[in-house]
Amino acid sequence: MGKYLDKIVTALHEMLQIWREEYEKIFTDFGVMLLFLGATIAYPLIYAGAYAPEVLSDTPIAVVNHDQSSTSREFLRMVDATQQIKIAMVKEDLNQAKQAFFDGEVNGVLVIPEDFTKEVMRGEQAHISVYCDGSYFLHYKQVYQGVATSLATLNAGVQVKRLMASGMPEEAAIKSAQQVKLNSYPLYNPAGGYGSYVMPALLVLILQQTLLMGIGMLGGTDRERKAYHYLAPYAERRGGAIRVILGKTGAYVSLYFILAFYMLILVTRWFHIPQNGEPLHILSFIIPFLLASAFLGLFLATFFKNREVSMIVLLFTSIPLIFLSGFSWPWESFPIVLKWLAQISPSTHAIRGFLKINQMGTTLYTAGHEWMILWFQTILFAVLATWRMRSIIKHARNTKQPE
Helix, strand or coil, X not given: CHHHHHHHHHHHHHHHHHHHHHHHHHHXXXXXXXXXXXXXXXXXXHHHHXXXXXXXCCEEEEEEECCCCHHHHHHHHXXXXXXXXXXXXXXXXXXXHHHHHHCCCCXXXXXXXXXXXXXXXXXXXXXXXXXXXXXXXXXXHHHHHHHHHHHHHHHHHHHHHHXXXXXXXXXXXXXXXCCCCCCCCCCCCCCCCXXXXXXXXXXXXXXXXXXXXXXXXXXXXXXXXXXHHHHXXXXXXXXXXXXXXXXXXXXXXXXXXXXXXXXXXXXXXXXXXXXXXXXXXXXXXXXXXHHHHHHHHHHHHCCCCCHHHHHHHHHHCHHHHHHHCCCCCCHHHCXXXXXXXXXXXXXXXXXXXXXXXXXCCCCCCCCHHHHHHHHHHHHHHHHHHHHHHHHHXXXXXXXXXXX
16 A cells, blocks of 8 residues: 555656646746747737727718708718717718728718608608628628618608608507517627627637647757657656656646636626626636647647747647637538537637636536537547657657657
């Protein structure tokens, strides 16, 4: 019994020694420090600050009013009063408005035809033309919604006046004009803001990518300096490679758990990003994500022969990974190949589970599917990382340089 206890104590001592050595490597490498601390602290503040307004407002448009009637002017006042649109200029003809649009002075053009009032008063379908910048979806949405809302309000007002003119009381006329009332409730994102939509997924991806790049840089540096042989004394013992992997992972995860609390709990509260889940559930969910990411990083790091390659390769994957997570495009619409490819990255399942808990206010049990997949990835990547580490240390011990 004492013999086994001594082995356990020795193993723990070696793991803690590697843990401490890994901390020293992190905090003496400026590039890694810039990723692990600089990027994870600064990026959330920069992105959240940029998205703080949540929605675009007062999008400038140009107006061409060929009707010049009291009805058309009333309609334009309604348009200008909306939160989405601001009438920045009035032009005499469409060519002048188009030039202002192409010069970037406005983001849309509204054209009212000369027979606008006549068609409205006769109860016919009136036509107006709206030109929006389809290449900029947010501007397009704001201009379209602002004009559509104003036009619906104008039509309802005209109908109420017509019914009242026929002798119907005002209250009855209003009810008749609006027989069906729509109550819209934007769940999980009350402001309908872009920041509340994109930031939660972005924060999770920042955690993973900075962790992977930092570990890759450390691994690449060891390959450059032919430094893997220093781990040989640990690896010579039975289960030595596992101790090396666990010691390194302990250093990364302990640091990133604090950063995860900062990013996923504090930053979301500071910038009023909806947080409906319990912090305990969020942090419990994030543990296997950090472990899986760290083990994946250690596995990948053994393939990088210098630190620059790790940055290039892993930085390249950031945009595809945010797309493959399925939050920006429906998962059901993905080709089967992309669905399988997305399963490899821990961020895919972490983003989905985090959105369930943080945005929807569910529990860890509800995100159990994603949580179990992350634990499976943790075991898988730990095995792969241990296998590669054992191989590379063995080669370094025999040749005094990495393979």
